Amino acid sequence: MNTFASIKTGIVASIPMIVGGIPFGILFGSLASSYGLSPWFAIAMSAIVFAGSAQFVALGLIALNAPIWVIVSTTFIVNLRHLLYAADMVKYVKHLPFSTRLIMGFGLIDETYAAVRPLYTTGALNDKTGHKAYLGSFIAFYVMWNITTVLGVLSGELIPGMSEWGLEFAMVATFIGIITPYLKNQPFWLCLFSAGASSILLVDLPNNLGLLSSAVIGVLVGFFAEQKKKRHENVTQFEGVDS
Amino acid sequence: MSVLQSVMIILGMFVVTFGVRFVLLARAHKVTMPSYVEQGLKYVPVAVLTAIITPMVLMPSGEMDVSFDNPWLLGALAAFLVGIFRQQQLLTIVTGVLVFFVARYAL
Numbered sequence: 625m626n627t628f629a630s631i632k633t634g635i636v637a638s639i640p641m642i643v644g645g646i647p648f649g650i651l652f653g654s655l656a657s658s659y660g661l662s663p664w665f666a667i668a669m670s671a672i673v674f675a676g677s678a679q680f681v682a683l684g685l686i687a688l689n690a691p692i693w694v695i696v697s698t699t700f701i702v703n704l705r706h707l708l709y710a711a712d713m714v715k716y717v718k719h720l721p722f723s724t725r726l727i728m729g730f731g732l733i734d735e736t737y738a739a740v741r742p743l744y745t746t747g748a749l750n751d752k753t754g755h756k757a758y759l760g761s762f763i764a765f766y767v768m769w770n771i772t773t774v775l776g777v778l779s780g781e782l783i784p785g786m787s788e789w790g791l792e793f794a795m796v797a798t799f800i801g802i803i804t805p806y807l808k809n810q811p812f813w814l815c816l817f818s819a820g821a822s823s824i825l826l827v828d829l830p831n832n833l834g835l836l837s838s839a840v841i842g843v844l845v846g847f848f849a850e851q852k853k854k855r856h857e858n859v860t861q862f863e864g865v866d867s
Numbered sequence: 868m869s870v871l872q873s874v875m876i877i878l879g880m881f882v883v884t885f886g887v888r889f890v891l892l893a894r895a896h897k898v899t900m901p902s903y904v905e906q907g908l909k910y911v912p913v914a915v916l917t918a919i920i921t922p923m924v925l926m927p928s929g930e931m932d933v934s935f936d937n938p939w940l941l942g943a944l945a946a947f948l949v950g951i952f953r954q955q956q957l958l959t960i961v962t963g964v965l966v967f968f969v970a971r972y973a974l
């Protein structure tokens with residue numbers, strides 16, 4: 625596979641989530657105008673921070689006049705999940721030059737991880753092609769996110785009330801589109817139910833800590849369910865072996 | 868909000884966001900993950916994304932609303948069913964969004 629074909633693979637795998645991201649980016653821009661923020665502030669945030677859900681959380685905090693340290697530390701917590709994505713990507717990037725890893729780090733978003741990472745498992749991508757597909761996906765999302773932010777800022781000034789339409793549902797649908805392909809065995813279902821139930825029970829924890837704790841609970845439940853399943857399978861395979 | 872405050876917010880957000888994303892990739896050539904960490908990481912996307920969207924879907928106005936009057940729930944259920952049974956991402960997203968907007972504005 626040549627470079628162009630690899631880049632194209634990454635872009636094609638990203639198309640469904642780019643479609644889902646368009647309303648979300650427009651909403652971000654229009655929310656920023658409805659809060660009376662400078663257009664440049666929203667545009668610069670999308671270009672420099674490039675973190676969809678954290679940008680929304682930050683806007684909400686700015687509207688509440690939260691101090692800067694609260695905005696920054698909340699951003700940190702909301703984005704901690706990316707540390708886990710990075711941990712999963714380590715084995716695929718360790719041979720790459722530092723500068724390539726730098727760009728990949730900047731572009732490590734839910735959607736690019738979700739679009740590209742499974743292609744390593746299926747064998748569609750490997751050590752030589754994977755980062756090119758990843759960069760293709762990153763560039764596609766980056767262009768989309770910045771254009772839709774500008775469109776949102778402009779349309780938010782022209783069409784007041786746009787931020788009430790419920791455009792953020794597009795993010796919900798996109799994330800469901802990322803989740804469902806994983807649900808092929810019991811540990812993943814248990815992970816889904818435990819993370820979902822915890823997120824409701826812990827919704828009142830401050831600073832998005834409910835999100836972080838629920839994510840950890842979901843991961844642990846999935847992990848231990850898999851261990852139990854494996855032990856069970858081993859026991860039925862080797863009757864009488866002490867596990 | 869002053870220009871200085873705007874710059875501080877964006878710079879601060881950039882530093883923590885990029886830092887979290889890059890710190891492990893920067894040291895990738897020196898990091899080896901224990902196998903149990905690798906096994907746990909598989910569950911990260913499902914756990915994180917479910918934890919983000921469940922409160923949005925079940926508590927759209929801050930209180931539990933499990934009813935057919937809740938367009939968030941209807942849209943999410945539609946997307947979920949299409950995702951499970953048809954396994955096409957674009958169809959999943961588009962169906963969910965359509966059901967949400969029909970339920971919200973047409974019913």
